[in-house]
Amino acid sequence: KGEKMKFPDNFLWGGATAANQCEGAYLTDGKGLSLVDILPAKAEKRNEALFNPEQALKTKYQYYPSHQSIDFYHHFREDIKLFAEMGFKVYRMSISWPRIFPNGDDESPNEQGLKFYDQVFAECRKYKIEPLVTINHFDAPLALFKKYNGWANRKLVDLYLKYCEVLFKRYKGQVKYWLTFNEINMILHIPFLGGGLDVRNSENPEQLKYQAAHHQLVASARATKLAHEIDSENQVGCMLAAGQTYPYTCNPKDVWAALTADREGYFFIDVQSRGYYPSYSRKIFKEKNIELQWAATDQQDLLENTVDFISFSYYSSRLTSADPSVMEKTAGNIFASLKNPYLKTSSWGWQTDGLGLRTTMNQIYDRYQKPLFVVENGLGEKDEVTPEKEIHDQYRIDYLAENLRELGNAIEDGVDCLGYTSWGCIDLVSAGSGEMSKRYGYIYVDRDDQGKGSLRRLKKDSFKWYQKVIATNGQFL
Numbered sequence: 314k315g316e317k318m319k320f321p322d323n324f325l326w327g328g329a330t331a332a333n334q335c336e337g338a339y340l341t342d343g344k345g346l347s348l349v350d351i352l353p354a355k356a357e358k359r360n361e362a363l364f365n366p367e368q369a370l371k372t373k374y375q376y377y378p379s380h381q382s383i384d385f386y387h388h389f390r391e392d393i394k395l396f397a398e399m400g401f402k403v404y405r406m407s408i409s410w411p412r413i414f415p416n417g418d419d420e421s422p423n424e425q426g427l428k429f430y431d432q433v434f435a436e437c438r439k440y441k442i443e444p445l446v447t448i449n450h451f452d453a454p455l456a457l458f459k460k461y462n463g464w465a466n467r468k469l470v471d472l473y474l475k476y477c478e479v480l481f482k483r484y485k486g487q488v489k490y491w492l493t494f495n496e497i498n499m500i501l502h503i504p505f506l507g508g509g510l511d512v513r514n515s516e517n518p519e520q521l522k523y524q525a526a527h528h529q530l531v532a533s534a535r536a537t538k539l540a541h542e543i544d545s546e547n548q549v550g551c552m553l554a555a556g557q558t559y560p561y562t563c564n565p566k567d568v569w570a571a572l573t574a575d576r577e578g579y580f581f582i583d584v585q586s587r588g589y590y591p592s593y594s595r596k597i598f599k600e601k602n603i604e605l606q607w608a609a610t611d612q613q614d615l616l617e618n619t620v621d622f623i624s625f626s627y628y629s630s631r632l633t634s635a636d637p638s639v640m641e642k643t644a645g646n647i648f649a650s651l652k653n654p655y656l657k658t659s660s661w662g663w664q665t666d667g668l669g670l671r672t673t674m675n676q677i678y679d680r681y682q683k684p685l686f687v688v689e690n691g692l693g694e695k696d697e698v699t700p701e702k703e704i705h706d707q708y709r710i711d712y713l714a715e716n717l718r719e720l721g722n723a724i725e726d727g728v729d730c731l732g733y734t735s736w737g738c739i740d741l742v743s744a745g746s747g748e749m750s751k752r753y754g755y756i757y758v759d760r761d762d763q764g765k766g767s768l769r770r771l772k773k774d775s776f777k778w779y780q781k782v783i784a785t786n787g788q789f790l
């Protein structure tokens with residue numbers, strides 16, 4: 314408090330969702346199955362399925378969270394109206410690839426799928442909400458996994474570009490901000506969701522993952538080119554699962570370990586933002602025995618088509634040590650991180666570090682000098698509905714306020730930031746755990762971990778709070 318926050322006048326305040334976590338209607342109007350659609354809820358061992366998709370494909374589970382989710386597909390008008398009531402200037406969402414190409418390699422796109430997004434964008438426009446669209450958020454068509462082992466196959470580049478071309482042409486004038494791949498670095502951690510990839514049978518899984526990553530990087534560059542050609546107004550961003558890694562101690566070995574850990578993610582953004590592979594990648598590939606196959610045009614495509622802005626998700630900082638006896642880890646995250654004794658921990662074991670957001674933003678901006686966009690940030694917690702149908706989520710307000718104040722500080726540090734979309738602005742299914750009970754929203758949805766509930770929407774305390782934050786352009790923080 315005291316000094317007032319200096320958010321720019323045109324700062325894009327909003328919230329974020331992803332198709333597979335909120336739309337439901339998993340086979341409606343010609344949609345094909347997506348990767349996520351074969352994953353069960355947490356209680357049915359979602360993580361096992363995630364790392365053994367062949368097995369998951371053969372297993373019949375009780376409950377598939379993505380099949381109905383919160384049924385945004387049939388509630389989008391009501392939901393976008395609530396976003397508008399909060400004052401959203403931007404809505405980050407994703408397009409479901411298998412709604413547009415049910416098998417990924419279909420001759421022509423599915424008109425009904427395209428129509429759905431026409432309506433969603435029209436609804437956004439009605440309230441002057443700018444859509445920010447993720448082209449692929451963990452839900453590639455399942456058929457591409459079966460037929461090609463996903464992005465391991467270079468054929469995916471062409472299929473993805475065909476999909477992009479359809480989107481850029483169809484939604485020209487409707488959508489200006491695009492993200493090519495959600496959390497592109499996650500392909501190294503969750504290759505099935507990130508790349509439609511099963512790496513278990515590979516002699517060198519690292520080779521396979523980086524080859525798939527290379528294909529995505531080339532596809533991202535060529536999509537950027539296409540977006541700019543089709544509409545010079547288009548702004549294309551990359552998207553990193555970010556969070557600065559801290560060294561556990563001032564032991565130089567810990568510092569080196571932290572730098573090395575961050576490079577694993579920055580590798581992707583280095584390529585997408587600078588246009589070429591970073592020099593350190595040569596050594597990493599040598600150590601891991603990786604030899605990538607490049608097409609003749611790849612180098613030029615990467616170099617000539619870098620991103621316009623850099624977006625990222627930030628939930629917390631990370632912590633690493635060179636000493637294997639330092640053991641205590643945070644729970645419930647795909648990223649193994651040590652537990653930071655200076656930070657608070659949520660019910661799902663994620664830690665809160667607002668200042669870490671400022672550090673991360675400064676770090677990324679120093680590295681690339683391109684505008685940033687914070688497209689995911691938030692607290693997944695259990696919420697309780699009182700008999701009066703109220704939800705007092707002060708813990709969420711505290712988390713968001715702390716992070717937003719630090720975002721404001723980063724702007725004052727000199728970081729150029731286009732906007733902020735908090736994750737799961739309406740409750741939705743968790744990507745990591747498949748649970749509904751891990752809630753992020755300003756809007757509560759009556760739906761439980763077994764898929765039961767009325768789907769009724771309720772405003773949480775954080776709804777009013779965020780409305781004020783936006784109305785005062787951050788002065789309220």
Ligand code: P53
Pocket residue numbers: 331334495496554626646647648689693736742743744745746751
């Ligand atoms: P949840 C971990 C695992 C999967 C996706 O996560 C993740 C992460 C965190 O880095 O990334 C994003 O739902 C993702 C969203 C996801 C959000 O984190 O496991 O882009 O799809 O919902 C939050 O609590």
